[in-house]
Amino acid sequence: MAVGWRAALATVEVWTGIEVKALRKAKRMSIEAFAAHLGISDRMVSKWESRGADITPRPVNQAALDTSLAASGPEVHERFVRLTGTSDAVLSDQRAETEHALPRQHQITHPGDGKRMALVEAGVFLAGPEKRPIWLPDFYIDVFPVTNSDFSRFVAATGHPAPRHWPKGKCPDSLFDHPVVFVTWHDATAYALWAGKVLPTSQQWEKAARGPRGDAHPWGDQPTPAKCNSRESGIGRTTPVSRFHSGVSAYGVYDLCGNTWEWCSDESEPGRRELKAGAFTSPFARATPSAFNDADATMFDDDTGFRCCFVEGQPA
Template sequence: MLEIDDSTDERYWASVERVVALAEDRGRAADGIPLLASVAVTHPEWPVRAGAVRLLARHHAGDPAADTAVAAATHDTVDWVAFTALKVIAEHRIAAAVPDLIRISGWPSNFTRPDWTRKPVGCGAALTKRALIAVFGTRDPAELRRLEDEYFSDMRARIEAARKRPRRNTDVVLVPGGPAIIGAEEKPDAFRMAQDDSTLRAVDVPAFLIDRTTVTNARYHAFLDEVGDSGEFDHPDQPLERSHRPAHWHDPRFNAPDLPVVGIDWYDAYAFAKWAGGSLPSEVQWEKAARGVDGRRYPWGEEWDPDRVNYVERSFGEEVADLDSLEALLVTVSQGGNPAHPVLPADALPQGASPYGALQMSGNVWELTRTNYYTGDDMDPFFKGRHPLDFMNRKEAFHVLRGGTWTSPRSCLTTFYRGKDLITDRHNEVGFRCVYEVSD
């Protein structure tokens, strides 16, 4: 494409016209749709983007790829590009744009009602309303509702089917509804692992089911075999062009079928949980499943018992007394070497079970949750297309880890200790388990 000359207003608009004319010449044929679609999205000058939108509709309206590109232009950050898209959608009655129009204005059946209260209408709202009426071919509220329901029936059926997806695991335990003791009043110990959640409190937790063990490589393999790279269960914010294959899939120390899957990040765990018919646990759900209702310090009780847990001394075979000795031991870790057997099978050490029968909620691998470390709310990431360096200092990018792992000292293995991790990190120390709704 030609460069834009912005030395004067006249030259700017003249060069815009030349670029748009060139785009029309190259994009008029059917095989020119990708070119016009790219210009409509990526060209740095908004008049050129708007021109490409007009050309897509003029020459290719009705082609799915062209209609999709026009619909996407309704969300352009420059109003005149979005307005152009809205106008050509109305002119050509581009039905593929309905979901995008709905995102802008809400359900179309309401704004034609004379008694409907609305915010002040600007150009965008007026053009969106006009486009929706043009696509559906009526202003009657009842008819718009009927057509709207008909248009979205397949989408709603898919959403409902996904919401009611059957649970893919029978090896679960029930955590009954009722109160739980959460948090602790804890001071740093010799490892200087401070407990930041110092508010000891009681909260009511509805009943739920939770995996008895962390997700194993065998279960995760079944997920990969079925889903592949389809993206069907991916979080909308998942990084582009990546698979769910674990980072340590070919490391013999971590890839045996009965070991917890590791080398996955939060997006991987999210997709697996959705595929499995559940979700990642909230921090509170995880703590109740590990702790029960009596506020115990470890899943098995109040007293420390190293025989019930896989932690740094068991995995490395050496004792540690303080932070300095812990760090001196951890720096001996090596790829394919030390320690030789860092993790245990997911169903090992049954004597360390929680009050409800969940295994290894202390040690072996940290467990991902859906809770943001800083806010306590569910994670709601918005980092798609960005490098982790761009958000590694953003509070929105850190989820809570629970339970400690094979490199952890005793102070990280309590039922209330909170760890955190960046949403895109993939460690050999981190796994997860899922929670599920209790069926009626």
């Protein structure tokens, strides 16, 4: 699969109602859809847009808007810059990357399962609690964990057994956008093979979560449980994979902290495989991307899922 483009990104120093409206229009979303996308009320969006430059959203909403813009494709960025015109709030990608030293985001749609994947560019990253410098080549990783909807297409195409929590083997509509669970390492590997991908190594997974600088969490070094679905959230179940906009990594990847544990390809000892991410059942401290966890490859539970990886030129 050849990929030739690089997305030119814009960032916003301080969001006002002007930039909010421009982003909504750039994403071609209604006020109701945009509000649901951000996880806020449509009244709030209407208020921001009506007051324009006279209102500044709260920091938590600023972060959600940052994430929404960063995760958008190049066509949205281009429309957003045109709609904001010469707004002093908007920075070019070159200036923003110089100031914040964050990776440039670039995403593709994989032809195997149609999922969005983010490029994690080759280079050194700081791994583990001790921040060891490790070099990894380019790879792509799923922006979102494999959902029940994704897995249902795999089940329909291959006849693979459905997860045990699907009534009569059918995925409930209410869980379509939740990460699939009750999958063993072997189930995850079978899906990856069907999709033309592989499970990520623990180092690939960790770099996607921590960025090249070895941040403690996907969003930075601040311990902020509200940015993910861990035990502290009190939700007590999986959540839609796109819910925690302010918790994405520097590469625009979601749910790398909390929601569900995710299988990796590494064998920690015979018959056991590594897990990353923590889960809604785990305390926030266990969701640290550098933390080690493993389980028997035949284990399946209501808090364990996976995502896939892809390396150009490498067979699945």
